[in-house]
Amino acid sequence: MMFTTRMKYLVAVVLSRHVDELTKELLSLGLLHFVKIQDLQTGLETRVSALPLDVSGTRLSEIRKRIESFLSVIGTSPAIQNDVVVERLRPVDLEAAEKYLDDVAGRIEGFRERQKMIQQEILKLEGIRRQVDLFGDLGAGIRNDSQSAFLHFTFGLLDAARFDEFSAEMNTFPSVVLPLKEEGDSVSLLVIGMKRDEQQMRTIFSKYKLTEEELIPDLSDVKGGVAVTIDRKIAALTEEQKSLNAQSQAVISGERDRLNDLWENLRLNELYYRIQSYFSRTARTVLFSGWVPASRREAIEQGIRRITNGSYYLEWHDPEGLQKEIHRPVSVPVKLANPKILSPFQMLVTNFSIPRYKTIDPTPIVAVLYLIMFGLMFGDVGQGFVILITGILGALFGRFKKGMREIMKLLIFCGGAAIAGGFAFGSFFGLPGVIPPLWFQFESLVNPEVPLPAASPVKSIIQMLVITLYFGIGVIIMGLILNWINLIRTRQWLKLVFDRTGLVGGWLYAGGVYTVYFFATHDFKQLPGGMLLFAALGLPALLLIGKPIEEFFAHRKEHPATPFTPLTPLRFFFEWLLELLEFFTGYLSNTLSFMRVAGLGIAHVALMIAFTKIALMVGNNEWSVVGILIYAVGNLFVVALEGLSAGIQSLRLNYYEFFSKYFQGAGEAYSPVSLKGT
C-alpha cells in the first residue's frame, strides 16, 4: 500500500492456432498491460510482423459510438454489465450492424420530417400573426387586401350548421377562421390565410357556399381573437410535434435491448481486437508482451498453459533486469494498491500525477493530512453533518460519473473531519457553548464577547498560527523523509545527499527551523552561538554546492562531449548561490503557507459570528423567524463557500507544499485490457 505494486514484464510465444482462444483468455483475465514488442526494441522486432486483424478497430468503435448516440436520445448510456463473460463475444457482421442502424435512423428521420412539416405550419401561423399585427385597422386591411403582401382576408357569411366542417377543412393549411357573430342560421366569419393559398381557400368557400360580404363591420376588437386562435392552433401543433418526438424516442426504446446487445458485442470485439493489435507473428507463432503485477504472474501462466496445452514459451523480466538487458530506461506501468475506501484520496493523487514506479504511493498519507487540514479549517459538528449527509446521499442516489462519485465519497470523509474538528473546537452550527470543546474554543480567540476559559490550552490567534506553523514544519519534514526513502529505493545516492530535498537539504531546513526557534525564544535578540550556527546553517549551506557538481557530472555521463572549462567552477558557484536563494525563499514560503490553515479556520468562525449577529439583530437580540431564516441561509452559505475553500486549500497544501518535497510523478498508469476496463 505504501509503494507502487511490483511489476513483471512478460514476453510470450505461442502457436498461431491458439490465438483466438488465448485472446479471449487474456481478455477474461484482464491482467496484462500490453506493450508492443516493437516498442521496447529488444531486437525481436526485426524478425516479426504485426498480426493482421480481421476487423478494423476504428470501424467497430464508430458503430459502437453510433449506438451510444442513439441510446442517448432516450437518456441511457450502455455499459458492460458486471456479469459479462467473454463467452458472450461472437463474430460481428459490421455490414448488417450498419444496415440495422441506418434503418433505425431512417425511422427516426421519418418522424423528423413530419415534425418539420408541422413546424412549417407553426411558422406560417406566426407569420400570419406578425402580418396582422402590422395592420393598424384590420377592417381596412380586409377592405383593401392588396395592402398585405402575404395575407388574404375574407369576410363572409356561412351556414352555422356547417361551421365545424368548414373549420376542419380550412385547418389543412395555415389559416385563421374567426366566427364574429351569429345572424339567424348563419354565422359571420373572418378568414385569414396566406395569399399563396387563395385558390385553395376559394374552392373551399364555394364548396361550403360562403357568401363574401362587401360591408365590413368594425373589427377593432378582433385582433386579440386572431392572436388567441393562432396561439391555440400553435399549441395543438406543438403538442403534435412533441408526440412525434416521443414516438421517435419510442422507436429507440423498442430497439433498446437489441441496441444494448449489439453494443456489448461490439465492445467485446473491440477489446478482443485491441489485444490482437499488440500481437506480432512469425510464420507459425505469435508473440506478445506486457506488464503484469508480480503477484498475478501465476494466474497469467496458468491461463496460457491451459489454452496452449503447454505449447508455449514465456520469459519473465524484472524491470531492473530488463533495463540492463536493453541498456535503456523502460516505462513501467504503475498500479496503486490502496483499499477501496481510500479511492477518493487516490483520485486526488492521480489527479496530480501518477507516482513513478517503485516510489511511495502517498494516498494513505494524503488521506490523513487532507482530513486533518480540512478539520482544522472547517471545524463544526453541525455543518460537518450537513456535508456528511450530502456526501452519503450523493454517493447512494446521485447518478454521477466516476469522478463526481469519488467527490461525493470525499465529502463523506470531509464531513467526518469537520465533525471531529467541531468537537475539538466546541462548535455546532457556529454557536459556541452548545458542545464543550475537547481542545479549545476557536470562537473565544476571535470574538472578544466570548470569554476565554482560563484553562484553554490555546490563548491567542498568534498561538494558533504558531501551532499551524509547527504542523507545517512536521508535514515538510515528513515529505523530506519520504523523499529520502524514494531516493534510496531508486538508488539515486548523490541526489539523496546533495539535493535540495536530500539529506543536506533536510539538515539545512532543520537548522533553519532551530535557528528561528532559538531567535524567537530569546526575545528576537539573540542567535545561536557561532559554531552551532555554522553547524546548523553554514555547513549544510556549503555542502549544497554538491548539487550543481552532481548535476554537471550526471549530464556529462549522458553527454560526454560536455567540456569542463576553467569557467565551470564559477558556474558551480553561481548555481550554488541561486540554489541557496531558492532554498530559503522556497522553504520559507512553504512553511508560512501552512498559516492558511489557521487563517481559514478564523475566517470560518468570523463568518459564523457575523451571520449569528445579523440573525439576532433582526429580532432585537432574540431569535425570530426571520432571524432563524438568515441564520440558516448563512449556515448554508458558509457550508458551500467555506467548505469549498477548505477543500481547495487542503488540496493545495498537499500538492504544493507536501508533494513538492518528495513526489516523483509522470508515471504511466497500469491499464490492462479487460472486460470492464480499457
Added chain:
Amino acid sequence: MASAVRKYSFINAKLRTRLSKLLTEEFFDTLIRSHSIIDAMQILKSTSYASLEAIYSQTGDMKGAELELFKEEIAVFGDVERYVTGETRGFCRALTTFYEVENLKRAVRLWFDRAVRGRDIEDSLPYLYRTVIHYDLRLDQLVAARDGAGVLEALAGTPYADVFEEQLPEIQRMNSLFAFEMALDRYYYAELLGAVDRLDARDARIARRLIGVEIDLLNINWVIRFKSFYNLSLSDAQRYAVPFGFEIDREAIARAYDKDRVGEVFESLMKKHEGVVAMFKEQAADTNARLVLIERILEYALMQEVRKLLIGYPFSIGIILAYFILKKTELRKMMTILNAKLYGVRPEEIKSRL
C-alpha cells in the same frame, strides 16, 4: 499599464477559458464522419451547441436550428459586451453591427426576391432574426414593402435608410442588390473603425491591424471576382471595395487589374505573403477550385494574424478580436457541416468545403 491590466484581466481570463472550449478539429472530424444529421445532432448534445439538438429533435427544422445558431452568436458577443466598459464596450457594440448588417442583407434580399423578381419567399420569412440588435429595423414591414419607398419607410430612423436611399438608383439600374450590400459592408467597417479611433493607442493599433487584414482579405476576394467573373471596370471595382485596408489600397487594386488571370490577380495582391503565393502556385486546378483555394488561403492568413494576437500581450483588445474571429469561424464551420449532413454530402466532400 495598470489600467490595461484592470480593463482586460477579467475578460482576458474569461475569453481564454472560452477559447479553450472551442471545438477541436478532432471534434469536427467526428461530426463530419457521423452517419446522418441525427447522429450529428446527438454528438452536439454534449457541447455548448446542445440547444441545436433540442430544437432539431423537437421540430425537425434545420433552418430553425440555423437561426438559433445565429441568435447564439449574437448572444455570445452581447455577453462579451457586458464584461467591458467605456470605449471597449463601444468597440464590442460596433462588432455586433456585423450581425445587424447581415440580417438586414437577408431581409432586403427577401424583399427584392418578392417585390422585384416576383418570387415566393414565404418559406424563408420565418427565419429572419427579429430581435433588435441596435436599431429597430421593422423587418416584416420591410419584406412586405411594395417598392423601394416602402423599404425606406421601414428603415426610417436608422442609418441604413441613408445607405439604401443612396444605393436605390444603383439597385434599379443594375437590377441587383450588389451595390447596396457592398455599401453595407463599407458602412459596417466605417462604424467599426470609428469605434477603433476611440480606443487607446495600443488597442487602436492592434484593432486597426486585424480589421485591416480582414478588409484586405475581403477586398482580395472581391477584386478577383470583379475582374474575372463580373467584368467590372477598374473604377467600379475601386468604388465598391471597402476602404481602410491594411495593405491593399486603390493602387494595389489598380495593379492587380492589369493582370489577366485569377492566379495572377491573386499573386499580385498577396505578393507580401510569399509563403501563401508559393502554396497557391503549387496547386494547379480549374478556376473554381482555385477560387476555393484562394478562400482557404485567405482564411489561413487571417488565422495567422489571430494566432499572433493570442501569443501577444494579453491585456489588450486583441483577445476580444481573436475570440470574435475564432467563434465566427467555428459557427460557420458548424453550420456548413450540419447542412451538409442534412443533404447527405459525403465526408470527403464536406472536408473540402470547410
